[in-house]
Amino acid sequence: MAGGSESLTALCTIITTTSPTPSNPSTELICSTLNSLAEHAPALLQCRHILVCDGYKCGSNSKFRSGLVTAERAHAYQQYMEALDRLAHEKASPAWERVEVVRLTERQGFGFAVKAALELVDTRFVCIMQHDRTFMRPFPGVLSLLQAMIQDPRLKMVGLPTTTNDPPRYISQAITKLGAMKVVHPPFETLALTSSACPDFRFIPMIMWHDSTHFASTQYYREFVFSRRQILVTRGGFIEDKLGQQQGMDLREIGWTSHARYGTFLLDDGAPAPARMVGHLNGKRYLRSSIKVALEVAERAKASLADVPESEDGLATDELAIGCRYYQRKA
Template sequence: MAPGVLTTSSLLTIIITTSVTPSAPSTELLSLVLESFRRHCPLLLNCRVIIVFDNYDRVTPTARLKKGCVTSEQAADYVLYKQNVKELFLRQYYQDSENVVFSQIEAKAEYGSPGDAQNVVNLIALQSHDKKVTFIEPARRLGFGLAVRSALRMTETPYTWVHQHDWVLLSDFPIDPLLEIMRASELDEEAPIKYVCLPAIRMLSYAVSDAVMRFPALRELTSSLKRDLSPASQPDIKVPLTPLFFWHDKPHIASTAHYLARIFPTGLAIPRGDFIEDTLGQRARTQMKEGLWTKWACWLYYPDEGKQLCLRHLNGRAWPGSEREAEKIARLRQQPEE
């Protein structure tokens, strides 16, 4: 590679958020994520990665993971899970994974009113000597929104791929051409490309769905902006995009600076424990319907006119892992028929 040439790894950081799941301490969920990268977008494995281990709020007799409540068994499993995940990623990124040198960084995640000293979560980040791998562990639960912001603040690349731990890629994704297209659009006042979401099952045929067609302004924008784009260095490659009128949490690529400016302008933007799409995502859609789409500049990757699926959701809050699932099925088969 010639000096000064921008590569995917110099442009993009991967942020992966994870938390307590029924499948812990197994790393099967994240192993499936990495395998899907390897199969469908191997360049991602050359990029720096930041893994955020979100915490829980309390130990209770019954788990309510979305509310930050875990059982004592899950809390113990999570300690093992974090260590297992660290080993998984170090093996992925380093040949001599046992001798990687880390620096420790202390940080804070503030939220809510700045006048309340309680509205701060302390963070410890372990970062490898070459910054390829960073692990962030908060002292309290952050929620997806603040977990992403904490990682973005440590991101040094102009673009970020945000990935929750229970989504896997199902089809090839043109990350290199897309990044070149995004960079070329930075000065485009009419159609900047600041955020690109990958399509999941409910987003198929999005451009002709009710989410678009019921609103004249969104129909008009889609008609004028939906297009196939080609990077200057690879004119034969076509990257199909259509305007997206929402900011989704599911896997996406975004400008790092745009992310921080639009989603996290102040500590009041995202409450602790919340998802981005449940708060700012709704506000973004409202503003887009009012004519402010370029403020958010959201797009959807749209292969085969929106008929090609790119993501599968594994539902990490419910999935126990293949081993425990097999054990459950075996127990059910052993039960006598009534």
């Protein structure tokens, strides 16, 4: 079937990753992200949506970015995943109509959580999201974007604008970075791609992979990002960590021609600066009020942790427990 006649449902699957956060068991963070999808990119609600819950490791101290949590926070995460199951089963809102919850039994990290979800995908493209990356403004051109990617296979990965990657100023930033890296390249303005499928858009070469919300070819993900011939993503980490470093090394050692291998582009839909389409939510803002108090106290206590007594077993506890103990001591 020609790309122009395929429906969005047939073309794209959404993969959203989630993992332990201080706000668990509250689902407000993920619901805010999914509701932003319904508000600003409602066409994507037609697509199958795989919500993959990463696993975790238990320890005496919580380090959420590393997937390490205390027994207490692990219990909160289990409650959170059960709540996600209910929201998906009950189709609690339009944003949850096509959501399927997948739980991973072990800690994988963002990159390998995406890899696990890819095993369930049978569409040509994927939209990769994180639980704390929310749409900030309307994006009605999803289908046109995918049709452009079909027309031009050079568009292997297209990221949506963020505060870091703001199209009106990204070109000058990229030129500066390439100069610092001593990478010789054609005039950068000439490197942007356009497509008849979406004449109001242009695609600016992105010189470094960015894990924020993006669209990509499923085949590209399987055969390149997670290639068995080379390790560009490691278990427990983000895709941009190792792959982004390799992309920079290739630019330095091979030159500008190496960019074609990565095919990373930034969508420029003509919006004036600041043009961010996707924002980053602070998970701590979604804590229940009682936990917020403890966490705020914990943050104030960090400057004087030596004044905080150890637990009876001599082990450090997570930041919420530290906050509670500090609060009780000062009360």
